[in-house]
Amino acid sequence: MVGLADATQYSSSSQRDKALRGVSLLLMFVVALFFALAIFSGCLNPFAPEEAGLSSDIWDTQNTVGGLLRNFRTSYTLKDSLRYADLIADEFVFEYFDPNLGRYDQWYRDTELRTTGGLMRYVDHLDLRWGPLPADLDTFSRADTTVEFTVNFSLTAGDVAAVSGFARFQARAGHDGRFRLVLWRDDF
Numbered sequence: 001m002v003g004l005a006d007a008t009q010y011s012s013s014s015q016r017d018k019a020l021r022g023v024s025l026l027l028m029f030v031v032a033l034f035f036a037l038a039i040f041s042g043c044l045n046p047f048a049p050e051e052a053g054l055s056s057d058i059w060d061t062q063n064t065v066g067g068l069l070r071n072f073r074t075s076y077t078l079k080d081s082l083r084y085a086d087l088i089a090d091e092f093v094f095e096y097f098d099p100n101l102g103r104y105d106q107w108y109r110d111t112e113l114r115t116t117g118g119l120m121r122y123v124d125h126l127d128l129r130w131g132p133l134p135a136d137l138d139t140f141s142r143a144d145t146t147v148e149f150t151v152n153f154s155l156t157a158g159d160v161a162a163v164s165g166f167a168r169f170q171a172r173a174g175h176d177g178r179f180r181l182v183l184w185r186d187d188f
Helices: 002-040 065-078 081-087 108-123
Strands: 088-096 103-108 126-129 145-155 163-173 180-186
Touching: 065 081, 065 126, 065 145, 065 180, 081 088, 081 108, 081 180, 088 108, 103 108, 145 180
Parallel strands: 088 180
Antiparallel strands: 088 103, 126 145, 145 163, 163 180
């Protein structure tokens, strides 16, 4: 009888091993299927809002000087430093009057982006308003031409009283046909 019991035990152990292998194969199949779905679906999030491109309602194509200034105002209002960076040419210069030195001073693109990014980060609300632009300037779109113009502005930053003045800009369309600022001189 001992031999028969051993055979019965072996038989049930063999069935158990087959069942475990079947479960293991099924588990490996499910895991592989999960990874395949994750890889082929990308980072699809059905709950995420659609990303707006340049053709969305709030952003202009920047193919005109007016479009550049509208995007400038929108980037301030939305405190969007990435969009703001796209408005500033690589060779950008900001000129301002330093009352302590009694003369005009300047900074370049990197300082402009750090300074404006800090303003956008630390101020709760920004409101920028441009004075009216002449129609020919608003629609100006000639490539490879630097256009210089002065515009009246009013900027409110948080609870601080509005700052008003004139900004003298030089803008130029790049190879992509989009206008960017190359010079900004504050004239208060």
